[in-house]
Amino acid sequence: MHLLLTFGIILFCSWGLATHADEPTDKGAYLAAAGSCYGCHTDVKNGGKPFAGGRALPTPFGVFYTPNITSDAETGIGGWSDEDFVNALHDGIGREGHPLFPAFPYPSYTKMTTEDALAIKSYLMSVSKVNSPNKEHDVSAPFSWRWLQWGWRLMFFNEGRYSAPPDTPAPVARGGYLVEALAHCGECHTPRNFLGGTDMSLYLAGSASGGEGEIVPNITPDPETGIGDWSEADLVSFMKDGMKPDFDNVQGTMGEVIEHSLSKLTDEDLTAIARYLKSIKPINNKVEKSSP
Ligand code: HEC
Ligand code: HEC
Structure with a gap:
C-alpha cells in the first residue's frame, strides 16, 4: 500500500514537472x-x-x-x-x-x-x-x-519594447507586435539608406535593395502600389502557402519566411498580422530596380 502510494506520488510529481517544463x-x-x-x-x-x-x-x-x-x-x-x-x-x-x-x-x-x-x-x-x-x-x-x-x-537604433497606440483594438495590437518585433517584416520591406539604416518615413513601403538583391514589394494598404486591393483572407492565405491573389507563387526570401515562419503561425495570429497591415498608413511608393 505504502509502495503504491509512493509510486503514485512520484508519478504525479514527475507528470507535474514534465508538463511544467x-x-x-x-x-x-x-x-x-x-x-x-x-x-x-x-x-x-x-x-x-x-x-x-x-x-x-x-x-x-x-x-x-x-x-x-x-x-x-x-x-x-x-x-x-x-x-x-x-x-x-x-x-x-x-x-x-x-x-x-x-x-x-x-x-x-x-x-x-x-x-x-x-x-x-x-x-x-x-x-x-x-x-x-x-x-x-x-x-x-x-x-x-x-x-x-x-x-x-x-x-x-532605438532601444525599447513594442507598445501599440492607445485604443488600438487587441488583434491589431497583436499584429503590430508580430510584424514589428518578432517577424521583423520591416527589416526587408522598408527601404534602407547607403549606411543600411531603415528609412522610417517609408515604413513597409517596399525596398529596391532587399537582402540578396531582391525587389521587396510595398505592403502598405496603398491601392495602386501596395496591397490595398488584397483582402484580409488574401493576406492570410498568402502567409500560409505563398499563393498570391493573382495566382502567382511567392519567390525568393519571402518563400523562406513563409516556409520556416509564417506557415507555422495560428490563423488567429495571421489574421492579426493582416488586420495590422490593413490598418497602417498607405504610402504611394512604386518600387523599381535601381539602375546599377
Ligand atoms: C536575418 C537573419 C537573422 C535572424 C532572423 C536571426 N538572426 Fe540571430 N544573428 C544573425 C547574425 C548575422 C548574427 C551575427 C551578428 C554579429 O556577428 O554581430 C546573429 C547573432 C545572434 C546572437 C549572438 C550570438 C553570438 O555568438 O554572439 C544571438 C543570441 C542570436 N543571433 C539569436 C537569435 C534569435 C533568438 C533569433 C530569433 C528570434 C535570431 N537570432 C534571428 C542573423 C539572424
Ligand atoms: C527576408 C526578407 C523578408 C521578410 C522578413 C519579409 N518579407 Fe515579405 N517579401 C519579401 C520579398 C523578397 C517579397 C517578394 C516576393 C515575390 O515577389 O514573390 C515579399 C513579398 C511579400 C508580400 C507580397 C506582396 C506583393 O505585392 O506581391 C507580402 C504580402 C509580404 N511579403 C508580407 C510580409 C509580411 C507580413 C512579413 C512579416 C510577417 C514579411 N513579408 C517579411 C521579403 C521579406
Whole structure:
C-alpha cells in the first residue's frame, strides 16, 4: 500500500514537472518560428543542423555568416545567462560587450517582451547541441569594423519594447507586435539608406535593395502600389502557402519566411498580422530596380 502510494506520488510529481517544463519550450518554439530564428541560424541549403549557424547572408556590405545558437557551451550559447541573451536581443550587444551587426535584426527584436525572449531561450536550450565553430564574416572594411557599430547605433537604433497606440483594438495590437518585433517584416520591406539604416518615413513601403538583391514589394494598404486591393483572407492565405491573389507563387526570401515562419503561425495570429497591415498608413511608393 505504502509502495503504491509512493509510486503514485512520484508519478504525479514527475507528470507535474514534465508538463511544467514543456510549457515554456512549446511557447518558445512557436515564438522562435515567428522570429525566423531557424531560417537564419540554420544552413538549410547545405544540410546544416538546426540552429548551428553557418548560413550565408549576402548584403550590400558583404556576406555575414550566422553564429551557432545551440546550447553547446564551447561553440554555441550554452554558457550564456538569461541576461546575456536578453542583451543580445534587446540591445544588440554580444556576450563580451561588443556591438552586434544589424544583419542580426535586433533593431526589431528590441521590441520583443523579455518574457518572450526568455521563452525562446528555454526552447533553444532544449534543442540538440551542436559543436560547430562560428565562421568569420566576409565583409570588407570599414563595414567589418565592429566599433563603427557604436556610431550606427546612435543614428539608427532605438532601444525599447513594442507598445501599440492607445485604443488600438487587441488583434491589431497583436499584429503590430508580430510584424514589428518578432517577424521583423520591416527589416526587408522598408527601404534602407547607403549606411543600411531603415528609412522610417517609408515604413513597409517596399525596398529596391532587399537582402540578396531582391525587389521587396510595398505592403502598405496603398491601392495602386501596395496591397490595398488584397483582402484580409488574401493576406492570410498568402502567409500560409505563398499563393498570391493573382495566382502567382511567392519567390525568393519571402518563400523562406513563409516556409520556416509564417506557415507555422495560428490563423488567429495571421489574421492579426493582416488586420495590422490593413490598418497602417498607405504610402504611394512604386518600387523599381535601381539602375546599377
Ligand atoms: C536575418 C537573419 C537573422 C535572424 C532572423 C536571426 N538572426 Fe540571430 N544573428 C544573425 C547574425 C548575422 C548574427 C551575427 C551578428 C554579429 O556577428 O554581430 C546573429 C547573432 C545572434 C546572437 C549572438 C550570438 C553570438 O555568438 O554572439 C544571438 C543570441 C542570436 N543571433 C539569436 C537569435 C534569435 C533568438 C533569433 C530569433 C528570434 C535570431 N537570432 C534571428 C542573423 C539572424
Ligand atoms: C527576408 C526578407 C523578408 C521578410 C522578413 C519579409 N518579407 Fe515579405 N517579401 C519579401 C520579398 C523578397 C517579397 C517578394 C516576393 C515575390 O515577389 O514573390 C515579399 C513579398 C511579400 C508580400 C507580397 C506582396 C506583393 O505585392 O506581391 C507580402 C504580402 C509580404 N511579403 C508580407 C510580409 C509580411 C507580413 C512579413 C512579416 C510577417 C514579411 N513579408 C517579411 C521579403 C521579406
